[in-house]
Amino acid sequence: MVKILVATKNKGKLKEIQEILGDLPIKLMPLPESASDVEENGSTYLENALIKAKTYGQKYKLITLADDSGLEIDALNGLPGIYSSRYLGKDTPFEEKMKNILELMKNKDNRKARFRCISVLYFPNEDKFVSFEGVVEGEILKEICYGNSGFGYDPIFKPDGFDKSFSELGTEIKNKISHRSKALAQVRDYIENNLLGGEMIEIKINGKRLPANKYVYSVFEKVIYAILSTLKDLPEIETVEIKIEKKEEK
Ligand SMILES: O=P(O)(O)OP(=O)(O)OP(=O)(O)OC[C@H]1O[C@@H](n2cnc3c(O)ncnc32)[C@H](O)[C@@H]1O
Ligand SMILES: [Mg+2]
Incomplete structure (x- = not known):
């Protein structure tokens, strides 16, 4: 099974990633508690996400998923933006950061x-x-609206089209519309198409289905064809069909 290391030290982020990608036939591995911190000193989200993904990916030798994210407020010229985590100091409680904002x-x-x-x-x-x-x-609310879920700046952010904060809306709604879920929908497509094999190959022998995805198929292609050509010549085998299906667009 494909293993993917989820390179985040933020438990809220980890939980969302597990909820959003959890149904894929892959193993999502959290960072070990002992994993050391990395300094996110890049000047863009991409640089910071890469610092995390490369540091942990090279250390643990696994395909690695990392994200860098931030809250951009127009009236504050885009701040806290890429400084969202470090805003007023990394270890300052979010309540204080939100009150300040x-x-x-x-x-x-x-x-x-x-x-x-x-x-x-x-x-x-x-x-x-x-x-x-x-x-x-979305918009910045006028007060902190804690709900039962979310993390970070969720209690002061109201997404457009809703009248509650991300914290109050709950995980299910947040995971359908959030920045992270939109980025991860593309990660999901990439994984499905490139790591799992987007196309399914279906082999039927005497009408019985033997499914395998494109990855399995590409590895065993020659073997499968050799087996099929042998089967074809056996008198008890009536038909051997190979069908390649495109996965339906979601
Ligand atoms: O770097 P990792 O270990 O993944 O965890 P982090 O919390 O430091 O994450 P970032 O470097 O991406 O910094 C993003 C900051 O923005 C906050 N943030 C990111 N996504 C958020 C979300 O979905 N809701 C609320 N706050 C969020 C988060 O709490 C951080 O303070
Ligand atoms: Mg960080």
Whole structure:
């Protein structure tokens, strides 16, 4: 089974990634508790996501998924943006960070904001990566609205089209519309098409189905054809069919 290391130290992020990609036939591996911190000193989300993905991917020698994300507030010229984690200090409680933001936003009419997420999938053997972006537009609320879920700045962010904070809306709704879920939808497509084999090959022998995906098929192609050509010549085998199906678009 394909193993993917989820390179985040943020438990809220990890939980969302597990919820969003959990149904894929892959094994998502969290970082060991002992994994050391990395300094996210890049100047873009992509650079920071790559620092995390490469550091842990090379260390643990696994395909690695990392994301760098942030809350961009128009009235604050895009801040905290890529500094979202470090804003007022990395270990400062989020309540304090949010109170500070609400104070700075006190007299601002323009409350437009967005969460942005850049997800990176890194392949240590080839030293290659793919990256995907997701954005959710919304507004900064006038007060902190805690709900039962979410993390970070969720209690002060209201996505467009809803009248509650991300924390109050709950995980199910957040995971359908969030920046992270939009980036991860593309990660999912990439995994399905490139690591799992997007096309299914179906082999029927005497009408009985023997399914295998394109990856299995590509590895065993020659063997399968050799077996099939042998089977074909056996008197008890009536038909041997090979059908390649395109997976339906979601
Ligand atoms: O780097 P890792 O270990 O993944 O965890 P982190 O919390 O440091 O994550 P980032 O470097 O991506 O920093 C993003 C900051 O923005 C916050 N953030 C990211 N996604 C969020 C979300 O979906 N809801 C609320 N806050 C979020 C998060 O709490 C961080 O403070
Ligand atoms: Mg971080």
